[in-house]
Amino acid sequence: MRQRLSPAPFLYVFALMMPVYWLVTMSFKTNGEIAGQLTLFPAAPTLAQYAVIFGDPAWYFGYVNALIYVALNVAIAVTVAIPAAYAFSRHDFFGHRTLFFGLLMFRMMAPAILLVPFVQVFSDLDLIDTHIAVALAHCFFNVPLAIWILEGFMSAVPRQIDESALIDGYSVPRFFRRIMLPQIAPGIAITAFYCFMFSWIEFLLANALTTIDAKPIAGIMTRAGGVLFGDFALLAAASVIGMLPGIALIVLMKRHLARGFSMGRIL
């Protein structure tokens, strides 16, 4: 539809970016300047905070750890969700509705409910402070989400394609590799994007299940003198770096973002 350019989205995005701008300027200031008075630009821009973070493995491994468990989580969630979404999309099996309801429910679960049991289970398995523990814990919200999104995309692929592949003698793995997965490639990208997002931002479980070796940056930030009255400039720099992986992903995904997801046939 042709429409006149409205100022509303520009004003809104401007308002969204102000806090981000504030965070970035703070990261180039000194603590003296931050505590002193309100300045819109750093009086004497300094990279000292960034030097601290990139000079100390205890800091920069926080980012590496977070990226490792998020990548693991996305890989697990998407891998198990692909066949499950196919079953929801193509089969009218016994328990279809019940299972869908169960998935919906777990996606809505509060991390706080699962916190203590997770700590218990993963300590019994001797997996506390490992990346896989966090990756598995985050599955309770990401596996259902991945199934929903992928099911929508698979249901948009005509069933006749399955049938003709069957007649042509494709095996199931070959059918997925050669036919189904290329058809839903944008859907897989969208799914990975949303799984990355929800795992990357989560704090409560990621922090509780790790101590040193797998501690994410968010846990290090709370420890470094407390997020409340700690080193403002240093925490601002850590925050800015903490936003960079997300921004990189958004730019990579920009063509797919506007595609969104409908959770197609299920919803």
Place this chain on the structure above:
Amino acid sequence: MIRRTATAYLFLAPALLIMAFCGVLPIAFVFFYSVHDVFAGNSFIFVGVTWFEQLLTSREFWGALARSLGFSALVLAIEIPLGIYIALRLPARGLVSSVLVVLLAIPLLAPLIVVGYLWKVLTLTETGLLTAAAALVGIDLDMNDPVVVWIILLLMDAWHWTSLVVLLCFAGLRAIPDAYYQAARIDGASGWAVFRHIQLPKLRLVLLIAILLRLMDSFVIYTEAYIVTRGGPGVSTTFLSHELVQTATIQFDLGEGGAMSVIYFLIVLAVSWAFFRLIVPARSRAERSALA
């Protein structure tokens, strides 16, 4: 049917296995804790519904529950209309459109801890940007005033999550064929009529997803709110998750925490069920209209 069901479950098996381990198993633990008392860390004594009785007569619990419900209601009332409005006004295609979409998505990927820290520093007395902006228009941003603190938390949540509503609605709007708008123009439909009779019906399913995600994710808010307010002033921003984490990990009261988790779980169950009932008819209607 039996053969089809067997095949389907073969496809479902990996996902169900994962969900059994990281969903069903922890919930079973929570139910176990809720009817036991712990001694010396590992000996459990069955105590029946004692913890539930204690909890259901506790003012802290009901207060936290009421605050969580109120917060979710306000979040939906702000973010859903605002999200729809921005999505409607967003340029449909072109470079400007994709730049705006990229910028809109940035808050979504800010880690919760960063969101909390950011809004903490925005509202610092004297040197916070928001404090200064409010002072310019004559408002005193007093973080000891519960009303002010609630407004800040709602602003923070809107900043972080309204973009999700925008993106979902924007995608839904782009999926409407141009022919619909042409037909509306021929009929001389007003902007409101186009929204009410073309755009809103087409957005129905996307909006249900947006409402469901925003409702539940705000209902379980923990990290960001805690960093900004620490639950205060007083207990004015102590939500259900704060109460639960406090009980279960800081007081290390597994039984009471378990009972609270079970009630929390039942609320999640009820809300999911309500949505499920709402969604399934919507789906068959959508299918019928797709066939027609």
